[in-house]
Structure formats: structure tokens, C-alpha cells
Amino acid sequence: MARAALFDVDGTLVDTNHLHVTTWWEAFRQAGHRVSTHAIHRAIGLGSDHLIAHLLGDGRDRDQDAQISATHKALYGTYAERLAPLDGARDLLHTLANRGWRIVLATSAGGRELAALRRAVDADDVIEGTASADDVSEGKPAPDPVQRALELAGASAGEAVFVGDTVWDMEAAANAGVRAVALLSGGIARADLEGAGAAAVYRDPADLLSHLDSSLLAQLERT
DSSP states (O other): OOOEEEEOOBTTTBSOHHHHHHHHHHHHHHTTOOOOHHHHHHHBTBOHHHHHHHHHOTTSOGGGHHHHHHHHHHHHHTTGGGOOBOTTHHHHHHHHHHTTOEEEEEOSOOHHHHHHHHHHHTOTTTEEEEEOTTTOSSOTTSSHHHHHHHHHHTOOGGGEEEEESSHHHHHHHHHTTOEEEEEGGGSOOHHHHHHTTOSEEESSHHHHHHTGGGSHHHHHHTO
């Protein structure tokens, strides 16, 4: 039986969510928009196009979208060599791989940003594939990234577990018919994650690793 552990990256494996909040805030400010950091934080996990639309609405000047996204990308890029993995991230991926899980990433990041995230995680030897923003037509909360990750893993929805840190992650997994667990390391409240479909919530990758034998992943191993 194929077993696939599908992982979001930002806020799930690498400690980046608040860097994204700060750099999006500055990108919006430079374009003349006042957007609260709280609202931005709640939107992290969406792809750039969807995030801008979510925060500025359909009545915005769409001609600004590309520049806002480019400004965010440039500002965030200054942190590329300093990104830090979350506690237990690498060990969790290696432990799952050693237990026979196929590890695939499903992320809104792409290009150089994704490369920097993978360097931070330092687990390329066990990552079998990545469904990135470059590979799908619609990002989270659409099911496309999760479905593409399933294809890369050669697994069905019933043979997979998705691990993420945002409401959008949970919704994307649910839309793809994949069971999901959530981590609090991205800063989203437990109740919000559970309300979006998380079957269980853990503090961070290290906490999930310490409870692995009682987790949803272990349940799937026994089926």
C-alpha cells in the first residue's frame, strides 16, 4: 500500500509566516494601501494573486497587482539565506520516510523561494516531489496542489495525510478528500484550524513527531 505524507512548507516546516506578513505589509504600504498585519496573517498560505484579491477586494486597481507581488517577492528574498526550519522538521520527514511514507511537498511557493525553503528544511534526500505554485493552475484552498502532490506520490486520497498550518491548507486538503492534521507553528488559532477540518492539532513538527505513534499517520499505517 502506498502511503503519502503531504506537507505544506511555510509555517509548517520553515518559520516564515511572520516574515511574509511583514514583507506583504510593506509591499501594500508602498502601493498606497493600509492593510492590517492581522488581516495579512490570516491570508498567508494563499498564492500571491489570491492573497492580493482577498485583501484588497474585486474593486481594487488590478494594474497594481503585479508590482505589489514583485515588491513582496523582493523584500522577502532578502531573508532567503537566513530562513530557519521549525523544531523537528527535518527529523519528522526522515522518520516518516524510514517508516515507508512517501514525502511530497504541496506549497504556494515556487522558484527561488521554494529553493530557499528546501535548503532550510535540509531533507531533499527523502522528499520525493513538490507540487508548487509553478505546477498548478489554482492554489490553495483549491484542491489542485494536494491533488498534484497525490499524483507525485502515486497515492490515492485515502492513502494520504496532509500536514499544514493554515485554514487554507485544511480547506485544500478537504477539497481533495485528504485527511489533514494541523500545526500551530504558523500562528493560526487551534479553533480555526479545527473548524476548517483539521483532524488533530499539534504545536509544531517536533510535537507531531513526539506523538507520531498515536497520530492519524500511525492510524493509517495500521490499516
